[in-house]
Amino acid sequence: MLRKRWWFALASACVVSFFIGYAHGATPHMIGPDGRDVRSLAYDPHNPDRILLGTSSGQIFESRDRGLSWARFAHVGTGPDYVLDHIIFDPGDSRKLYVAAWSIERETGELFRSHNGGKSFESLNAMKGKSIRSFAMAPSNSKILIAGALDGVFRSEDAGDRWTRISPEGHKDIKNIESLAIDPKNPDVIYAGTWHLAWKTEDGGNNWHQIKNGVIDDSDVFSLIIDPNQPSTVYLSACSGIYKSTSGGDLFRKAQGIPFSARRTRVLKQDPNHPEVVFAGTTEGLWKTQDAGTTWHRVTAPNIIVNDVMIDPRDSTRVMLATDRSGVLISTNNSASFSASNEGFAHRQVRALLADNKNSSVLYAGMVNDKEFGGVFVTRDAGQRWSQLSNGLNGRDVFTLAQDEKGNVYAGTNAGLFRLAQNTRMWTRVALPGMMPNVPDLAIAGNSMFVPTTSGALLISRDMGKTWTQQHAAKKEPFLKVRANNGMVAAATYTTLLVSADGGKHFNVEQSLPVTLITGIAVDTDQNLWISSAQGLFRQQKGGSWEPMSTDLPKAKITSLDYDQSSHHLLAIVDGSSEVFGSADGQKWHRMEDAGLPLHRAIPMRDRMFALSLYEGIVSFEGNNRMSAAMEQPSGNE
Structure with a gap:
């Protein structure tokens, strides 16, 4: 949906204020850090140098140089929770392609089709609302499509215009369709893998029978492939291992040589030029057989989680992997070694961003949910270029970053507080009272450090971590946020606010808060306190009573609230919004920036503005970095 562009206007009916700050409408740029989860890869059959990449947020990326670099290409769906496990080009006309989606948060999904190479997509009405976990195109007829959803198997014979259920409605077993395979010569022969074993039809879905001989009974079937030269040869992967049948599924034999811990095989892929070569992407690396499944060996490190495998049809020595956490991996030497190829692709959950005190071009970014592939990047x-700086963090999530006057950087993690001494590359633990508490936020003021913990204590140090005192919330709720500015310190749980007006020497619990759930706090240079909640925005002026602010923000909950020291503006993100809103008084708000994708938090840094997206890394708003005077723009509709 195109958003209205707001232009500066001068009219007698509006109030105009001037401030030193950021240029509105600056161009948003995704600056990484590169990498993280990839769900699927698909090459254009007419131009295999062109590759599409599917994510778990509805975002599609494109490469036009064989996967060496990537660019944001398209977004399908209306939210950020669509998993794109299947992207399929029509081999006869690559302008036509399909994208199957399922929702992480709800039992829903869609099937999208494009007639122009992905420039635009349409949602196919008959499949709207279906959580599509598997999708296949008949090799012998590209108009025949099979979709596997949570409620069964569906077939189209006209390239997706009309659909028919081909599995019995309400069947107790033919549901939760996780994998599909269509016979390369006879499109009426279909295999369907479920969360409990696999099924087969030989008459287009009129009749189904379970194929389980040789397969351990309690098996989720993640992937099915058929040898195009020998259709009676079928490979099946399940949580219990990899199986092969040479009788069209009548009898399976279990592959040997893959350890039990690596048997959760998400994908099987056969080399199109060498059918005896099959790859198995598992939760413990990529495995390969060169003798049609008799023996297997691992060709990546065991910490690689493989979601998809793509083999260059022109050169089988070139193999690409879609992985969790490590992004795209490429081998150009017949899978002897793999290296990351994520330039331009970012799908990270960045939860902290810090600019160095002395050099604003030096940025530190904290990641969550990336294990040993995350931590901190610099x-x-x-x-323009990022490198991992995580030695000593050991795969911990990083929620917050701060720097002291000496240049030491601190990271609050899901297991304690860590320090990176200036000019070193090793994080060391800062001793805290208690058992390695979760540290979701951090504030440093001079030699004082304020550390909220989810164990219910606000930790305070006046000697940069050598000794500590504690403050507790009455209900032992977890502390989630802390802010310090000009001698005022505020720390919040979900429902309690602790405030100090003397730099943290003494704290008082704010009584009679006008909110039920605190979503954000801010302290401005005049020592005013601000809190946001589902009930709106509230201000307390220097110890006075709380007053509700009648704002012109969109009618949605404020999920992030910060204060920009340079422009003396509040910054807010509202639930589900792609926009950064700013206000000098908490009542009149203006759209400062629009990232074009859902945001988590706005981060002002001297003469620049950054925002943390929910799933796509860091957004930098570039253009006119600063303006000497800018007029407030209304945030309501014209």
Whole structure:
């Protein structure tokens, strides 16, 4: 949906204020860090140098140089929770392609079709609302499509215009269709893998029978493939291992040589030029057989989680992997070794961003849910190139970053507080009272450090972590946020606010808060306190009573609230919004920036504005970095 562009206007009916700050409408740029989860890969059959990449947020990326670099290409669906496990081009006309989606948060999904190579997509009405976990195109007829959803198997014979259920409605077993395979010569022969064993039809779905001989009974079937030269040869992967049948599924034999821990095989892929070569992407690396399944050996590190495998049809020595956490991996030497190829592709959950005190081109970014592939990344050129800086963090999630006056950097993690001493590359633990508490936020003021913990304590140090005192919330709720500015310190749980007006020496619990759930706090340079909640925005002026602010923000919950020291503006993100809103007084708000994708938090840094997206890394708003005077723009509709 195109958003209205707001232009500066001068009219007698509006109030105009001037402030030193950021240029509105600056161009948003995704600056990484590169990498993280990839769900699917698909090449254009007419131009295999062109590759599409599917994510778990509805976002599609494109490469036009064999996967060496990537660019944001398209987004399908209306929210950020669509998993794109299947992207399929029509081999006869690559302008036509399909994208199957299922929702992480709800039992729903869609099937999308494009007639122009992905420039635009339409949602096919008959499949709207279906959580499509598997999708296949008949090799012998590209108009025949099979979709596997949570409620059964569906077939189209006209390239997706009309659909028919081909599995018995309400069947107790033919549901939760996780994998599909269509016979390369006879499109009426279909295999369907479920969360409990596999089924087969030989008459287009009129009759089905379970194929389980040789397969351990309690098996989710993740992937099915058929040898195009020998259709009676079928490979099946399940949580219990990899199986092969040479009788069209009548009898399976279990592959040997893959350890039990690596048997959760998400994908099987056969080399189109060498059918005896099959790859198995597992939760413990990529495995390969060169003798049609007799023996297997692992060709990546065991910490690689493989979601998809793509083999270059022109050169089988070139193999690409879609992985969790490590992004795209490419081998150009027949899978002897793999290296990351994520330039331009970012799908990370960045939850902290810090600019170095002395050099604003040096940025530190904290990741969550990336294990050993995450932690902290650093750039020394404002985001053009990033490198991992996580030694000592050991795969911990990083929620917050702060820097002291000496240049030491601190990271609050899901297991304690860590320090990176200036000019070193190793994080060391800062001793805290208690058992390695979760540290969701951090504030440093001079030699004082304020550390909220989810164990219900606000930890306070006046000697940068050598000794500590504690403050507790009355209900032992987890502390989630802390802010410090000009001698005022505020720390919040979900329902309680602790405030100090003397730099943290003494704290008082704010009584009679006007909110039921605190979503954000801010302290401005005048020592005013601000809190946001589902009930709206509230202000307390220097110890006075709380007053509700009648704002012109969109009618949605404020999920992030910050204060920009340079422009003396509040910054807010509202639930589900792609926009950063700013206000000088908490009542009149203006759209400062629009990232074009859902945001988590706005981060002002001297003469620049950054935002943390929910799933796509860091957004930098570039253009006119600063303006000497800017007029407030209304945030309501014209």
